[in-house]
Amino acid sequence: MRRSKRCTGEEKIWKYEQEGLVPFVVDAVYAMAHAIHNLLKDRCGRDGNKMCHPKEFIKGSDLLQHIRSVSFKSLQGNGMVVKFNADGDAPGSYDIFQYQRVAKRSHSRRSHDSGDESAGFDYVSIGEWANDRSVITFILTDNL
Template identity: 30%
Template sequence: YVFFHSDGWADRYDVTDGYVREAAGGITIKLQSADVKWFDDYYLKLRPENNHRNPWFPEFWQHRFHCRLKGHPQENSKYNRTCSKRESLRQQYAQDTKMGFVINAIYSMAHGLHNMQQALCPGYQGLCDAMRPIDGAKLLDFLMKTNFTGVSGEGILFDENGDSPGRYEIMNFKKMGKDYYDYINVGSWDNGGLKIDDDEIWPNSDSIIKSVCSEPCDKGQIKVG
């Protein structure tokens, strides 16, 4: 048998942990979202002394490193250790796999608001009376018409249901060596159709994979359940 699973499985190791032999050969799909390098370049340099524009950053910093910013207006007294200069956001950091979606969602809202302001307040800086208060139905109309290039170079637009075009990577959980299993990319799907590398899919043989609920019992056996 071969497992076929949705993006809920994707390339998560916690799903296969303890069941690698059973999961080997499984085909899963994951949402297509490339790493956003410039976000890491920006985020990993942030520190309390250089990030004053975000009023919640000191609270986040103390919670993240379990230390207190001595003398800071938001000093958290529940932490005994005083924050030093040695803390770094690089410690145990991995970019969230859906970061690109978050950034594109923010850009979508920004483009929608900008286009709305340009249409309702021509030649005006900021919000005019036509946008005070903002009409949610009108804003939704502008959001639905949004069309721009996303962080990974993909086109961002919405259909009549408000859905963006689906883009997926097809993953294969494969035995790579003795007691070593990993996910490899074997294809992709987007509006252009399906692309898949049959030669990479494991198991790769001329035999047809059986798909049965239960094999017939041999002599002396009994079906259970």
């Protein structure tokens, strides 16, 4: 027989590590929710005075139009805004890393042991790229 313990809300999760793509999934769900919300407001009236039948079918083309007009602050922070261009694509942004020898060994997940206690290898940020920014910065070194 399996015993279950009731949650108190005071539990601590010490070794929680969120998968890296979760924030993008959250943004996608919010984009759909905003689009459906806006579509229903347009259909049923902003103040709810218009007759609205919730069981009416929503055309894919109507939903797509509302998805493409969505714009909101991402929960990822850093001033990121979720929005779509005329083709339905979200603006891309990338952090650019270079695999380098580092003076002091890092204990990050990405570090690789070189056998030398004073040195190691790690991914070092050398720039970023975003298609809605005009500045692209790269700092290249020969530390490899």
